[in-house]
Amino acid sequence: xxxxxxxxxxxxxxxxxxxxxxxxxxxxxxxxxxxxxxxxxxxxxxxxxxxxxxxxxxxxxxxxxxxxxxxxxxxxxxxxxxxxxxxxxxxxxxxxxxxxxxxxxxxxxxxxxxxxxxxxxxxxxxxxxxxxxxxxxxxxxxxxxxxxxxxxxxxxxxxxxxxxxxxxxxxxxxxxxxxxxxxxxxxxxxxxxxxxxxxxxxxxx
Amino acid sequence: xxxxxxxxxxxxxxxxxxxxxxxxxxxxxxxxxxxxxxxxxxxxxxxxxxxxxxxxxxxxxxxxxxxxxxxxxxxxxxxxxxxxxxxxxxxxxxxxxxxxxxxxxxxxxxxxxxxxxxxxxxxxxxxxxxxxxxxxxxxxxxxxxxxxxxxxxxxxxxxxxxxxxxxxxxxxxxxxxxxxxxxxxxxxxxxxxxxxxxxxxxxxxxxxxxxxxxxxxxxxxxxxxxxxxxxxxxxxxxxxxxxxxxxxxxxxxxxxxxxxxxxxxxxxxxxxx
Numbered sequence: 373x374x375x376x377x378x379x380x381x382x383x384x385x386x387x388x389x390x391x392x393x394x395x396x397x398x399x400x401x402x403x404x405x406x407x408x409x410x411x412x413x414x415x416x417x418x419x420x421x422x423x424x425x426x427x428x429x430x431x432x433x434x435x436x437x438x439x440x441x442x443x444x445x446x447x448x449x450x451x452x453x454x455x456x457x458x459x460x461x462x463x464x465x466x467x468x469x470x471x472x473x474x475x476x477x478x479x480x481x482x483x484x485x486x487x488x489x490x491x492x493x494x495x496x497x498x499x500x501x502x503x504x505x506x507x508x509x510x511x512x513x514x515x516x517x518x519x520x521x522x523x524x525x526x527x528x529x530x531x532x533x534x535x536x537x538x539x540x541x542x543x544x545x546x547x548x549x550x551x552x553x554x555x556x557x558x559x560x561x562x563x564x565x566x567x568x569x570x571x572x573x574x575x576x577x
Numbered sequence: 578x579x580x581x582x583x584x585x586x587x588x589x590x591x592x593x594x595x596x597x598x599x600x601x602x603x604x605x606x607x608x609x610x611x612x613x614x615x616x617x618x619x620x621x622x623x624x625x626x627x628x629x630x631x632x633x634x635x636x637x638x639x640x641x642x643x644x645x646x647x648x649x650x651x652x653x654x655x656x657x658x659x660x661x662x663x664x665x666x667x668x669x670x671x672x673x674x675x676x677x678x679x680x681x682x683x684x685x686x687x688x689x690x691x692x693x694x695x696x697x698x699x700x701x702x703x704x705x706x707x708x709x710x711x712x713x714x715x716x717x718x719x720x721x722x723x724x725x726x727x728x729x730x731x732x733x734x735x736x737x738x739x740x741x742x743x744x745x746x747x748x749x750x751x752x753x754x755x756x757x758x759x760x761x762x763x764x765x766x767x768x769x770x771x772x773x774x775x776x777x778x779x780x781x782x783x784x785x786x787x788x789x790x791x792x793x794x795x796x797x798x799x800x801x802x803x804x805x806x807x808x809x810x811x812x813x814x815x816x817x818x819x820x821x822x823x824x825x826x827x828x829x830x831x832x833x834x835x836x837x838x839x840x841x842x843x844x845x846x847x848x849x850x
Binding site for chain 1: 587589592593596597600610611612613615616641642643644645646673674676677678680681684704705706708709710712713716717720721727779782783784786787790799800802821822824825827828829830831832834835837838839842843
């Protein structure tokens with residue numbers, strides 16, 4: 373029972389104090405705020421430790437269960453080796469750690485993301501169909517923006533980039549602003565619910 | 578008729594092959610398509626351009642290698658512009674996987690302009706909590722970053738003699754492939770009135786227009802095109818300029834594939850009726 377009540381009390385207290393701190397422009401209030409910020413940084417660092425521990429546990433379990441063993445071993449070996457190389461040889465420019473990052477991680481991550489272009493081309497070809505008026509309008513807007521945001525748009529006609537910009541600035545903006553206001557109100561409501569202990573999902577199971 | 582029906586079901590491997598060929602060709606032999614300068618890019622350029630010598634810019638390189646081709650040229654171009662104007666630069670990253678890329682920008686670019694570490698620029702590295710870091714910048718940078726990336730005490734660095742928090746910072750530029758620039762808006766702009774600009778991937782750019790129109794962003798670089806336009810403005814064409822031709826061709830190809838797919842779809846639909 374206390375496992376839930378203590379975190380909920382801390383959450384309520386900190387939420388309450390930081391909310392009112394914002395409206396109290398005194399030196400002790402500012403000092404309290406600065407101290408809290410440093411505490412948050414310290415606590416957040418533990419999240420990284422927790423993430424690494426969780427990753428290691430997950431993959432050790434997979435190895436024990438004999439599921440996708442090569443991938444899990446590759447991940448664990450890379451994790452330990454890179455960390456050790458960083459600790460022993462340093463992380464400055466030109467070190468082995470830096471070379472691993474530049475010549476292994478960057479090409480791998482960039483390639484993974486670049487493959488998306490091919491999937492997008494194939495998916496657009498299969499899924500973008502002018503089935504009704506709404507879909508046709510969406511298609512036309514997509515064409516104009518896609519052409520308008522590349523240099524070829526200017527070559528086709530000077531109005532193409534302007535029209536693409538108008539689509540982004542007016543219809544797109546209207547929809548996005550509505551969503552942003554909704555999200556903002558949602559954040560406020562959820563924050564109040566968390567502080568008051570109504571929303572308890574963050575406590576886990 | 579059979580050919581038109583075939584258009585609706587082209588094998589995806591053929592699409593991949595055509596796309597690959599048309600992306601590789603302009604990378605080997607650039608088409609040198611004309612690059613303009615859109616309003617959001619020009620606004621950021623003008624904002625940095627009008628800063629007095631010695632003004633401080635924070636460059637937050639909040640991206641990892643997955644968005645390297647779009648975001649990295651932006652960071653390089655903005656760092657170059659800052660040094661060209663003799664502004665001081667504070668570099669950091671809020672993405673743990675972005676430290677290596679940010680380090681590259683903060684070590685290579687200053688060398689080109691003979692800038693002195695600690696006086697003209699500093700690299701703070703990574704901090705884990707976005708909210709606390711952004712808010713901490715508004716209180717005292719040295720408390721949030723007691724040490725820089727290289728282990729120097731920030732207290733001892735000359736740049737921090739007259740730079741304590743947002744009050745002394747002219748602009749924060751957040752380069753990101755995620756929603757991080759919005760955090761800068763909510764926390765740094767909302768609470769401290771800090772001027773913010775963003776550089777984001779092309780797919781994310783549409784999300785940021787509301788903030789641009791309200792003036793919460795002083796400028797916006799969207800995707801490789803934004804980076805290429807900035808490179809043109811600072812007259813230093815490199816990564817983005819060479820890649821923009823391939824991006825242009827891939828856009829045209831995707832549009833063509835969609836048109837072809839729809840022709841096939843309409844033909845099939847008519848036949849079924």
